Amino acid sequence: MRYWIAGCLAVLAAFGQPAGSAMAQSSTLDTVKARGQLQCGVNTGLAGFSAPDDAGQWKGLDVDMCRAVAAAIFKDVSKIKYVPLTAKERFTALQSGEIDMLARNTTWTMSRDTGAGLSFAGINYFDGQGFMVKKALDVVSAKELSGASICVQTGTTTELNLADYFRTNKIEYDPVVFEKLPEVLAAYNAGRCDAFTTDVSQLYSIRLTLGNAAEHIVLPEIISKEPLGPAVRQGDAQWANIVRWSLNAMINAEELGVTQANVDQLKESKNPEVRRLLGFEGEFGKSIGLDLDWSYQIIKLVGNYGESFDRNVGAGSPLGIARGQNALWRDGGLQYAPPIR
Ligand SMILES: N[C@@H](CCC(=O)N[C@@H](CS)C(=O)NCC(=O)O)C(=O)O
Known part of the structure; x- marks a missing residue:
């Protein structure tokens, strides 16, 4: 032994x-x-x-x-x-x-x-989670995103918050999920999704990299706590x-x-x-x-x-x-x- x-x-x-x-x-x-x-x-x-x-x-x-x-x-x-x-x-x-x-x-x-x-x-x-959309979509609130496709990155708190928010508000949506941020952004830019969701600070940061920042708006709803x-x-x-x-x-x-x-x-x-x-x-x-x-x-x-x-x-x-x-x-x-x- x-x-x-x-x-x-x-x-x-x-x-x-x-x-x-x-x-x-x-x-x-x-x-x-x-x-x-x-x-x-x-x-x-x-x-x-x-x-x-x-x-x-x-x-x-x-x-x-x-x-x-x-x-x-x-x-x-x-x-x-x-x-x-x-x-x-x-x-x-x-x-x-x-x-x-x-x-x-x-x-x-x-x-x-x-x-x-x-x-x-x-x-x-x-921080807190929010949504960004193209101004051209003519949406001013997340509550108007009924039927929208929403780009989100895996491995984040973002995915679950998104599901919670739409379930609570009884809104149908279509999550478009990617592993890497560049893939998410390419999809958002190409119009594969109507909205992009993550922490609001990150939305502001990413918006600056999108070419014409003024073409995108961050919607007013903050749907989670992100300390x-x-x-x-x-x-x-x-x-x-x-x-x-x-x-x-x-x-x-x-x-x-x-x-x-x-x-x-x-x-x-x-x-x-x-x-x-x-x-x-x-x-x-x-x-x-x-x-x-x-x-x-x-x-x-x-x-x-x-x-x-x-x-x-x-x-x-x-x-x-x-x-x-x-x-x-x-x-x-x-x-x-x-x-x-
Ligand atoms: N705060 C959230 C989200 C953090 C997060 O990873 N956000 C993404 C979307 S902006 C990111 O930073 N992606 C960059 C990457 O994965 O390289 C968490 O902790 O899960």
Whole structure:
């Protein structure tokens, strides 16, 4: 018996274990540090969230989540390998250990958070699902889409919301389902479907790529809650904390008025909350395995949440999305981070 067990273990050792379970046992932070690079799963190309610019540099609100974590760990935002993933590929990439974190317009749902081997670390964009149609269709409400064909991508929350909405409103429709976004868009452009549905932020982003954006309208109905946020593999609490508190640091920095431009000046601040945020009081970095200046580095190298929002998707970007639900709680929005104390 003993021999058999030993033999079994030898076989296990020889063939190895799935990367995901092996990674969950060792610390993701140690793995990332030893590799000298954060492997971050992002969208294949969604302007404002994650897309390479003309110089090949990845930019976007989700990309800034990757950059914040790299800043906290390495004090260097170049130490990132961006792994572009489709909707269908994203969770397997995380489970298999191909990526350390996922920052890819991904909705936090109960089934994903509990059943898919992943944990969500916060919400970096409050979104909801909507519809886009060609203006020429002369439709002003989703309720007028009776009998319409609607393009949708598989592997998303979008498919189920679509079915729910039309069932609840007792409207007949014809779903046209594709695995990849370019296929969805080609079908929409070619008139194979009357409407395209996904998260509203993504509709605005995609509309800019359609040639004549003014020919398409986003209908007023928001049919779901889509809290988008970064996710990690289940089973490594320290790593989840690093990602969660990197986002919280950005939101708290906005609330405290700490920006990329004034962060060095504010090293002299007497405000105890600012002093804790910048690592001069308490030992908050230590508790997550990082240096005391972890959040200073995030603000210095990436900026606060509001700065990231504005330059990527907000007023300072081609998307021009209003802060809306993504404003800070004190400004009437939903962004609220627990305090660093
Ligand atoms: N937030 C939704 C939808 C996210 C999603 O994957 N949206 C599509 C439609 S815009 C997308 O990003 N596709 C790009 C791709 O798969 O490369 C989810 O988490 O399921």
